[in-house]
Amino acid sequence: MRVLVPFAADDPKTRLADALAPDERADFARTMLADVLRAIEASGRDPEVLATAPLSVEAPVTVDERPLTPAVNGALTETDGPVAVVMADLALATPAALERLFEPDADVVLAPGRGGGTNALVARDPSFRVDYHGVSFRDHLAAAAAVGAETAVVDSHRLATDVDERADLAEVLLHGEGEAVAWLREAGFALSADGGRVEVVRE
Amino acid sequence: MRVLVPFAADDPKTRLADALAPDERADFARTMLADVLRAIEASGRDPEVLATAPLSVEAPVTVDERPLTPAVNGALTETDGPVAVVMADLALATPAALERLFEPDADVVLAPGRGGGTNALVARDPSFRVDYHGVSFRDHLAAAAAVGAETAVVDSHRLATDVDERADLAEVLLHGEGEAVAWLREAGFALSADGGRVEVVRE
Numbered sequence: 001m002r003v004l005v006p007f008a009a010d011d012p013k014t015r016l017a018d019a020l021a022p023d024e025r026a027d028f029a030r031t032m033l034a035d036v037l038r039a040i041e042a043s044g045r046d047p048e049v050l051a052t053a054p055l056s057v058e059a060p061v062t063v064d065e066r067p068l069t070p071a072v073n074g075a076l077t078e079t080d081g082p083v084a085v086v087m088a089d090l091a092l093a094t095p096a097a098l099e100r101l102f103e104p105d106a107d108v109v110l111a112p113g114r115g116g117g118t119n120a121l122v123a124r125d126p127s128f129r130v131d132y133h134g135v136s137f138r139d140h141l142a143a144a145a146a147v148g149a150e151t152a153v154v155d156s157h158r159l160a161t162d163v164d165e166r167a168d169l170a171e172v173l174l175h176g177e178g179e180a181v182a183w184l185r186e187a188g189f190a191l192s193a194d195g196g197r198v199e200v201v202r203e
Numbered sequence: 204m205r206v207l208v209p210f211a212a213d214d215p216k217t218r219l220a221d222a223l224a225p226d227e228r229a230d231f232a233r234t235m236l237a238d239v240l241r242a243i244e245a246s247g248r249d250p251e252v253l254a255t256a257p258l259s260v261e262a263p264v265t266v267d268e269r270p271l272t273p274a275v276n277g278a279l280t281e282t283d284g285p286v287a288v289v290m291a292d293l294a295l296a297t298p299a300a301l302e303r304l305f306e307p308d309a310d311v312v313l314a315p316g317r318g319g320g321t322n323a324l325v326a327r328d329p330s331f332r333v334d335y336h337g338v339s340f341r342d343h344l345a346a347a348a349a350v351g352a353e354t355a356v357v358d359s360h361r362l363a364t365d366v367d368e369r370a371d372l373a374e375v376l377l378h379g380e381g382e383a384v385a386w387l388r389e390a391g392f393a394l395s396a397d398g399g400r401v402e403v404v405r406e
Contacts, residue, residue, distance in 0.1 A: 097358055112360065114317075115370070115400025116377050134396040137377065155300055157315065160360035164400070167318070174319050174340065193337040197318025197367070 001082040001102065001122070003045045004075055006068055007033055009053040013089070019166045019202070020187075028183055032163060033057065033088040035178030040086060043095040043102065047086070050075060069132050082124040090119055091172045091180040092158040100154050107149035111159035112137040119162050125149040169200045204305065204325070206248045206287040207278055209271055210236055212256040216292070222369045222405070223390075231386055235366060236260065236291040238381030243289060246298040246305065250289070253278060272335045285327040293322055294375045294383040295361040303357050310352035314362035315340040322365050328352040372403045 011022070012029035020028060033049070037059050040047040049061045050071055064071040072085055084102065086093070101111055101120050108128050113119035116135040123130075127147045131139050144151040161171045163180075172181050173191050184200075192201040214225070215232035223231060236252070240262050243250040252264045253274055267274040275288055287305065289296070304314055304323050311331055316322035319338040326333075330350045334342050347354040364374045366383075375384050376394050387403075395404040 100358075112378070114360070114364075115373060116394065116396065117400070135377070135394055135401050155303075155361050156358050157317070157360045157363035158358050160363070161317075170318060174338070175315070191319065191338055193319065197320070198338050 001045065001084055002075070002079055003040050003047045003084040003086060004050045004072065005033065005036055005040070005047050005059070005086050005088050006072060007049050007051045007055070007088045008068070009051050009055055013164070015164050016166065016169075019169060019189075019200070024187065028180065028187075029089065030055075030057075031183045032091045032180045035176075035180050036086060036088055036090055036093055038178065039093045039095055039098055043098045045084075045098075045102065049088075069130055072130050072132075076123055076126075076129060080126075082122060084120070084122045085130070086120045087113075087162055089163045090159060090161070091163045091178065092161045092175050093120075094158060094177060097156050097158040100156060101159065104152035104154070106152035108140070108144040108151045109154060110137060110140055110144075110151060111154040111156060113162045114160050117162065119159050120154070166200060167197070170198050173200065174198070204248065204285040204287055205278070205282055206243050206250045206289060207253045207275065208236065208239055208243070208250050208262070208289050208291050209275060210252050210254045210258070210291045211271070212254050212258055216367070218367045219369065219372075222372060222392075222403070227390065231383065231390075232292065233258075233260075234386045235294045235383045238379075238383050239289060239291055239293055239296055241381065242296045242298055242301055246301045248287075248301075248305065252291075272333055275333045275335070279326060279329075279332060283329075285325060287323070287325045288333070289323045290316070290365055292366045293362060293364070294366045294381065295364045295378045296323075297361060297380060300359050300361040303359060304362065307355035307357070309355035311343070311347040311354045312357060313340060313343055313347075313354060314357040314359060316365045317363050320365065322362050323357070369403060370400070373401050376403065377401070 013025040037047045047059045049059050107125040109122040111120040118136040118140050188203045189200050192199045216228040240250045250262045310328040312325040314323040321339045391406045392403050395402045
């Protein structure tokens with residue numbers, strides 16, 4: 001199975017602008033990418049990065065300047081056999097969580113992200129195509145049904161947590177097991193438990 | 204196994220005040236409670252409600268006016284054998300997700316909530332006590348270790364999603380399978396996919 005990790009190399013993680021400076025966002029995004037690649041490797045697969053620009057990481061990189069949806073669909077079209085697509089900002093991903101994605105013997109396997117996205121998927125049906133715009137989880141369920149593909153859904157907090165916003169940093173501090181949590185701690189982030197849900201503070 | 208569902212009967216869900224009027228919050232909270240009770244029943248267990256005041260639901264109700272932590276610890280103290288505690292606002296809970304909580308043969312099983320809480324747990328070690336204040340997931344891990352209890356953690360988006368804030372309503376609309384999602388639709392809530400994560404709008 002090919003395991004693709006799309007990565008937008010230019011100005012990543014803009015919605016973390018209230019927590020991190022631009023160069024920090026780029027560095028943190030690369031750190032999360034490295035964590036995701038390591039977790040995939042530890043699950044016994046060989047990840048490939050699908051990047052909008054060349055970058056140096058410990059995995060093969062394919063450069064495709066197109067936006068996410070056409071770039072992934074290009075890879076789906078050119079590949080014989082199953083393809084997995086795992087987002088680069090799943091800083092909580094572990095080999096065990098990824099195994100629950102890779103394991104089901106369904107034509108399409110979807111791991112929903114919080115807020116309606118699709119954080120990871122496996123496509124074994126050659127006619128399945130992605131559309132990451134909008135409520136993609138719901139749309140991918142419909143797209144799978146439209147091509148007659150049997151679908152499995154992975155119920156995982158780790159895979160549901162893409163790190164896009166300040167509140168997501170708390171999840172990394174709580175559950176992260178890789179370099180991203182170390183990066184955040186080094187940058188001064190800590191949990192603050194004053195209100196209802198835990199928040200992050202920076203010292 | 205006793206399966207307790209704590210329920211604060213007075214002024215519930217205050218952090219949904221920007222989305223729902225006070226009487227709506229009370230009604231919605233009761234609807235989520237009923238969904239949780241049904242999901243537990245469908246998993247083959249008999250839920251009991253641990254409420255701060257009498258209420259009429261389709262399950263036995265024990266009234267304990269104390270706050271959550273002492274009320275749950277009172278139940279843990281008085282019970283011989285395993286006790287599960289499942290929060291009443293887990294509107295995404297399904298029998299399958301709950302089975303992953305009940306199934307592990309560990310002394311303590313924890314299902315973390317988004318933001319550091321503990322949305323569901325099973326205590327088989329008679330000396331384990333809860334403390335829901337602050338970052339309770341982290342504290343419960345430490346408390347289990349302190350009494351030498353072997354711990355299992357359930358990685359579930361459904362169990363991680365307690366419905367406290369407006370953004371959580373989107374998860375109910377996306378993944379709910381019970382009465383709570385019907386309640387929200389009837390109240391005019393729908394998904395809006397303009398920005399990054401999906402949000403809810405009310406018409």
